[in-house]
Amino acid sequence: MDTPKNTVSYSYEIKVEEDHIDNLRHVNNVVYLQWVNDISEKHWNVLAINGLKEKYFWVVLRHELDYHNEAFLGDTLRLTTWVGISKGVKSVRYVEIFKEDKLLLKAASTWCLIDAKTLRPTRIKNDILEVLEFE
Template sequence: MNHIFTTQRVVTSEEIDQLNHVNNVVYLQWVQDIAEQHWAELSKNNPQPDYIWVVIRHEIDYLQQAVLGDTITLKTWVGETQGVKSVRHVEIYKDAVLLVKAQTTWCLLHAKTLRPTRITESVINTLLPQK
């Protein structure tokens, strides 16, 4: 498995729905947020200003629920990357219990033209740093 990026957060009242658990849209936002945080971490020493990432597909399995005050651990890593696409995996836990797993397909765009562009060796080296 590739480098795993991990972060934690505590569930806030704004993230709770009428069923008194974290709303499914909030999990989706967390998936987006950790992807952006991980890219920022990976690219901090090798900025890639010519490129931007856009989501073209989300697959999310909601397995368990989280409630107000729970401490949540989010983990992400980069999977298959080729052509113009890169797959990112996210798992969301409460303690050791897997709550949500997601797989998102991202497409690399050229920042000026906003057109899909092949993932360069430099971007691959940023996404998948050698150990």
């Protein structure tokens, strides 16, 4: 999975808790997907300045997750996301999850921009693209 970094990234750390663990005693795959959604939403909330959240929202069209290693109870994980190609109504968002220097997960998700008033897909314009550029 190619993951170009051409936009502002966003990161935070989480600690693996008991409710993240499955019957194999490691983080459940569905939990990773939830984390991908969570960091995507948090990043948009950071980026969505000047009323963008009131004008637009995103819906996911596709997730692609590649699992590389496991995480266990008590592990501290670093989640990082950034947005790749954004054109038309679609944008690709990338997420990586690491435990120290060990890659656990790479994800690419395709999102569609929705106009909050019409509830219809809308083209990604400069007001969105400007907040995605390097700082």
